[in-house]
Amino acid sequence: MKSHKSTLQSVLSAVLKVIRVYEWLLNLYVLDFFVDNHWEKLPTSWREIFQNIDPQVLGDIISGNHNNYVLPLSFLSLLKTVQTYSLPRTSIYNYESFKEIHSIHDSCRGHPRLKNLFLKHVKLKKRHEVTLMAEIVHHTASQVKCDAVVDFGSGLGHLVRLLAYKYDLYAAGIECQSQLTQDARKQDWELEYTAKKYLSTESAIKLRRPIHFDIILNNISQLDHLVLPDTMDNYGLIGLHPCGDLGPLLLKHFVSSNKVRFICVVGCCYMKLTCEGADRGYPMSKYLTGLDSGLSYASREISCHSIDTYCDRLKNGHYEDLKIHAYRAALERILVEHDPKLRHAQVRSIKNSDNMTFQRYCTLAVERLELPLPTCASTWSRGEADLQQWRRVVTVYTLRLLLAPLVETVILLDRILFVIENGFSCNIRPVFDPKISPRNHIIVAKRM
Known part of the structure; x- marks a missing residue:
């Protein structure tokens, strides 16, 4: 290390x-x-x-x-x-990268009529993201023997729904917009209504419905006081494109709380990072704090643009x-x-x-x-x-x-270094197709 x-x-x-x-x-x-x-x-x-x-x-x-x-x-x-x-941007994953393990026919994961149920109401970009993200989260959870996850910025709950019903994880979604939370619960009920048509009564009863919270996160202390069910005493943190300071906030919670077994987070909206004060989102690492590491708003904003798609448009005329x-x-x-x-x-x-x-x-x-x-x-x-x-x-x-990839490289490597400085192993990998999802790097750290 x-x-x-x-x-x-x-x-x-x-x-x-x-x-x-x-x-x-x-x-x-x-x-x-x-x-x-x-x-x-x-x-x-x-x-x-x-x-x-x-x-x-x-x-x-x-x-x-x-x-x-x-x-x-x-x-x-x-x-x-x-x-x-620059960090490599070509995805090392695809849908075939994960071999489907043997699944019981009488389950949301194994029944042929239910395999695409999780993709209902999901747009192409989000479908691509949640499918690959769910596989990585499930794999990481298995490695650390953890069966619960908390998703911050869960939106309509597509990811937690997939993790709960397909992978049998106890899942909670945290979202600040109450309307999205209400719609997420409605989609849970719709999924269960359809699933019960094909599953036995015994399997239907075992379905793990995700829970959804309305919470506006402003500081790390709020995470320490989350009231979760006993089944989620230990959990993994996941964030699929948490905006601005939320990504760094989750990483800080991971290193400080023994309850968090692992973290899988994909960054976004770097221009909204706070760059001053004790609760800043950048820089995070002690090393970078001691350097001339300032990044202007303009540089952080351009780092969120899609260089892959833009270059393709130029090359194709x-x-x-x-x-x-x-x-x-x-x-x-x-x-x-x-x-x-x-x-x-x-x-x-x-x-x-x-x-x-x-x-x-x-x-x-x-x-x-x-x-x-x-x-x-x-x-x-x-x-x-x-x-x-x-x-x-x-x-x-x-x-x-x-120059945009260089700025993103600094921001993401700073986060990894922060985790390593706190005594944990940490890695980063390109997961999504950058032409579909430009912010495509996932940071994974585990408490072994």
């Missing part, structure tokens, strides 16, 4: 140095492209090569595919560094709709010139703008602001000229996105 700890520290130190060097790029908001003249902020050698590169080729470059361009050494160095230090970035950036210049207080104002999101005039786009985008639009013809002429630079806007955004 000591060797693993020192390796993590070395990686974190190296990645933070890279982030410090390219912080200026991470902190560029795409809508400020024309206001702050982002193109001129790029190194001269980068501008010279990228100004004539088609976005489709740029997608290949970012993905590490072969190209015929002679790229600047500074950019090649950055690209190699990102590839070296499906980038015409990315012109919307240029539309919004051109509008931002008009808003700031009208009133600096309107900088980053919330405007209406407009889709399918490719065949729309700039003036029409602006009219629709600012209608909620009740703002009079310019009447000067030169303003609209300049706006149309700005739109002709959409490839540059896409290029700068893509270069920012190139």
Whole structure:
């Protein structure tokens, strides 16, 4: 573990140095492209090569595919560094990775008419996530001989429902929105109603219905006072994309409570992390706290974007709709010139703008602001000229996105190091297909 700890520290130190060097790029908001003249902020050698590169080729470059361009050494160095230090994103799991163990026919898991019952009302992305997450949670629970789990941010209860009815675990869902909790209970009843049509009376009686709580978590002490049934005296903590500080809160509870046998958590919404104070969500580890480890809101926000899907769109030539970035950036210049207080104002999101005039786009985008639009013809002429630079806007955004995995790597490795510093083994692995679920790394730690 000591060797693993020192390796993590070395990686974190190296990645933070890279982030410090390219912080200026991470902190560029795409809508400020024309206001702050982002193109001129790029190194001269980068501008010279990228100004004539088609976005489709740029997608290949970012993905590490072969190209015929002679790229600047500074950019090649950055690209190699990102590839070296970023956490692997290709999923090591699929539905066939887990061999179905022999199941009793007279059960929710074994009856052929009930196998897909858990996927009812579940959208494709969530179906992908809960299916794989449930398998990993069940496997981890078996390793530590634990038969209870508590899911924080359980939403409609899809995951706890799967763990309870299919895997026979005692399961509790914690959700802050009472309406979601009510709907989760309703779906439990619907599932049981259907299951009882096919199961024997004896098996139906044994069904383990999950329980659902309405709780708003603000601090770790609330977790210590959770009133759970006797069957859940010891349990595993699970969090499927807990927002902001909730993920770190669960990790802190794991290391501090002997009741928690294991934890499986997949992070999300890093821009909502608290970065100051004793209860902060980042940094968590003692090592990172002692370094220049600050991550701006902009860098944490871009780290939540889907680089895999975005690069695919570029490589496949499906980038015409990315012109919307240029539309919004051109509008931002008009808003700031009208009133600096309107900088980053919330405007209406407009889709399918490719065949729309700039003036029409602006009219629709600012209608909620009740703002009079310019009447000067030169303003609209300049706006149309700005739109002709959409490839540059896409290029700068893509270069920012190139750095996003490094930021996520720092945040996730900081969490692992925190667990290790507290005396536990911990690992991380890519679970979901990153093109379906961009935040696809699961942190697993066990109290053996």
